[in-house]
Amino acid sequence: MKTKEVKTYSLSEMKDKYIGKDGTTVRDEYEYELSMDVLGKMIKSARQERKLTQEELGRLVGVQKAQISKLESSANSATIDTILKVFKALKADINFNVKLEDNFIKLA
Amino acid sequence: MKTKEVKTYSLSEMKDKYIGKDGTTVRDEYEYELSMDVLGKMIKSARQERKLTQEELGRLVGVQKAQISKLESSANSATIDTILKVFKALKADINFNVKLEDNFIKLA
DNA sequence: ATGAAAGTTTCTAAATATAGAAACTATATT
């Protein structure tokens, strides 16, 4: 997998952007640009919110803790299937959207 | 890849849910549950909005038209890398979020 | 400082995705 150095934000940094509103955080409504990097961090963050160790999450997913570690550190580019399996085990919903940019020019 | 039969909506069906607001559609703000199925349909829909054939998109991504066809029909579970490559070629931003469900019970 | 628990890395094997090429099918257009 080819990787590129990009400015990253820690999850907590990103989550700090949330606006507290009578108890419920809007945090989970915050949108992230899709990347394996952020996805891995989201898995870790969700696992921690569930108070699970990598081994426990592994058991829920049906894999070794080593797999969870690899996913969280985005050691490689996971398949959609794998991502879904993990979030399902965490009882988390993952939603997305696509937005076309304005600057597209179709060349002949 | 294991698949499951689920009730699906066509992209246009889904997009019909948008609320028109002075010219600009809110359509692109609509959120979809992550699945290879929907992802494939989004690629197709975005490609069509760009007025590209599968062959042309293939050229932009750097693959044969057959690959684009496979992705759009979700013949398999793509990797995040592949998904990103395609949306990048389409000059489209893909964002996501994760929401923890309430009904999680950690068993001992 | 020691020990236990949690997380990471490395090795190997197996499964799956990616890819091109070519044949095939479907869709339009005239």
Add this chain to the structure above:
DNA sequence: AATATAGTTTCTATATTTAGAAACTTTCAT
């Protein structure tokens, strides 16, 4: 109906991901 264009499927090869197991390292509590 014939042709061109667009999209799909099949075949084969290669690359990559997934996975377990075990060794290793880090972190944390005492």
